[in-house]
Amino acid sequence: METFTAPKELVKNPLFHSQKQTSLASLNDNMIDDPIVDIINYFNCLSYCYTLQCCYGHFLYGLQQDSDNLEPLPAIETTTRVEYRIAYLAFCIEKNDTGRQFMEILKRITVLDPDNIQFCSAEWFWNKRVNSYALQVEPDRFKYQDTAILDYAEARHVEAVRNVFYDHIRGLDWRALGCYDGNAV
Numbered sequence: 001m002e003t004f005t006a007p008k009e010l011v012k013n014p015l016f017h018s019q020k021q022t023s024l025a026s027l028n029d030n031m032i033d034d035p036i037v038d039i040i041n042y043f044n045c046l047s048y049c050y051t052l053q054c055c056y057g058h059f060l061y062g063l064q065q066d067s068d069n070l071e072p073l074p075a076i077e078t079t080t081r082v083e084y085r086i087a088y089l090a091f092c093i094e095k096n097d098t099g100r101q102f103m104e105i106l107k108r109i110t111v112l113d114p115d116n117i118q119f120c121s122a123e124w125f126w127n128k129r130v131n132s133y134a135l136q137v138e139p140d141r142f143k144y145q146d147t148a149i150l151d152y153a154e155a156r157h158v159e160a161v162r163n164v165f166y167d168h169i170r171g172l173d174w175r176a177l178g179c180y181d182g183n184a185v
Helices: 016-025 034-045 097-112 152-170
Strands: 049-055 058-060 081-085 087-093 117-122 132-137 147-151
Touching: 016 049, 016 087, 034 049, 034 087, 034 152, 081 152, 087 097, 087 152, 097 117, 097 132, 097 152, 132 152, 147 152
Parallel strands: none
Antiparallel strands: 049 087, 058 081, 081 147, 087 132, 117 132
């Protein structure tokens, strides 16, 4: 999946709430990478946002070829080449004041590491659901791709950025945003 295009302006979408209901009706926690189930539930409890797809971000290397691998990279370099499968959150935002405010909060997450975190429109999602965006963790030179081959040191850095990225999102004031413990306030 190639997600990156420059962020588009929010547009009016009278189908937002019915699209959200349809998306959430087919979603369950087993479909989500375990480390980010809580984050997806936070996004989805907001009245003005819902998720489309997500990926925790996976590292394949040497004998570790499980595409759903959740284990951290070894502290000691065991390989020179690591395939990184992009960490991302793809979501729809409603065009209203709270949706715009939330979008601004999400855009600011890129300042954690502008060389490795992008906020973008998700073009192939947008064609089905207007106001689709993504936050992704990937070296900027690979931002148009869903995988990247990295040397070990860069892979360790991207892993650290990914972890900070998710910790930062988890640490947002979800109650003030309209959600508490994955449930609407």
